[in-house]
Amino acid sequence: MDNIKVLVVDDSAFMRKVLSEMLNQHPRIHVVGTARNGEDALKKHITLRPDVITLDVEMPIMDGLQTLKYIMEKDPCPVVMVSSTTKVGAENTLLAIEYGAVDFVTKPSGAISLDMDKVRHLIIEKVLQASKANIRKPTLFKKEIEQEHKNRAMEIKKHSEMKKIIAIGTSTGGPRALKDVITNLPPKLPAPVLVVQHMPPGFTLSLAKRLDSLSEVDVKEAEDGEILKNGTVYIAPGGYHLTVKKIGAVYAVHTHQEEARRGHRPSVDVMFESLAYFPEVETIAVIMTGMGADGTEGLIKLKQSTPNCYAITETEESCTVFGMPRAAIQTKLVDESAHVQLISERILKRF
Incomplete structure (x- = not known):
């Protein structure tokens, strides 16, 4: 089986490091790059051509929702959102799924989590599934x-x-x-x-x-x-x-x-x-x-x-x-x- 190339997008350097290390532990997953905000992600999406993107919801300059909408409209790619468990985080995550994200993972302890190891197996599983997901827009009926x-x-x-x-x-x-x-x-x-x-x-x-x-x-x-x-x-x-x-x-x-x-x-x-x-x-x-x-x-x-x-x-x-x-x-x-x-x-x- 081919390796799954992943682009990790998060405004926190700590989270980029933790997510990358987690995903790289799986033999089929290879993190090909990281991005610190939406603008950076769009550029690296074009140059690195990842199979899956993990995308933080809350970021400066260009947030996760804006980034996701652009990707799904212009150059679709399977996206797994990484969200906080706050009320606003939950609402934004649901909007992200409406916009075309395949799935989401929550950070156990808020925006910068020291407990990400708790969701290691979950994020790996969701990235593997996202790589096989159907991201085509459903046929619009007459x-x-x-x-x-x-x-x-x-x-x-x-x-x-x-x-x-x-x-x-x-x-x-x-x-x-x-x-x-x-x-x-x-x-x-x-x-x-x-x-x-x-x-x-x-x-x-x-x-x-x-x-x-x-x-x-x-x-x-x-x-x-x-x-x-x-x-x-x-x-x-x-x-x-x-x-x-x-x-x-x-x-x-x-x-x-x-x-x-x-x-x-x-x-x-x-x-x-x-x-x-x-x-x-x-x-x-x-x-x-x-x-x-x-x-x-x-x-x-x-x-x-x-x-x-x-x-x-x-x-x-x-x-x-x-x-x-x-x-x-x-x-x-x-x-x-x-x-x-x-x-x-x-x-x-x-x-």
Whole structure:
């Protein structure tokens, strides 16, 4: 296999040194250069032609967001953002993913971290995955498709007799994919939506607020014990599993911190498996872009335990990373695959 050439961009000399040493420890990764700000990064991107760029969010002269927008518009390259865990850092990181960044890594102790060794394996893994990511812009569909979304939404005039719950799992590239899906759901959607997006604590609340500001449905970070409401999207809090429990005749959120599954908490498998206990509910299970296979075991249990599970995966064409959808498709239990821009329409067909 070819070496992966990486350009490390950070305004801190200490961070440039630490990140470079970490990445160079992997036999396939070679840091070909460093840059101290966005302007410096754009010049070195042209001369060094890296396969992946690690990009600090907060920098002087030209910050990470400006730099990323320029790169993705003029000369696309896989980018992994390196962010602080502050509220502003979380919001900027989500914007970066919308602009085209493949993924992000958080600095454990703020802007200049003495604890970066804690995320050594994570940043190496994300750089390796970014080198294989699909960074092409998703195909823009014609106005007829947009009209199809509107027509389908208008058809939802009354609740179906069977209770429905929409459950979505995603990881790398997920915030962008969720934006495509959630913002196309109608305000009177006759079902609640549960979302597991692999993210650390501090980022899922910003994701929920961002999607809520763009969507007709209500979007919030899930809270333990709240009753599921139609037309509301519940995003699993970072660091907590999101499951469903029944209280009398209603269904409620249950969040907990039991053991991580496949290294993930929240886990798509755990969410899907909790829904398998309710055969009277039709679950519309959606697996979108992400590395690994989270969601596959849960989908198998859902399909085995209830006759009322309809499974949709995102197509390879629109995925940033096709790992999670591919693993689900290999079970032969997926009912259909759809481009990310059509997934909301496919969901609404179930009504």
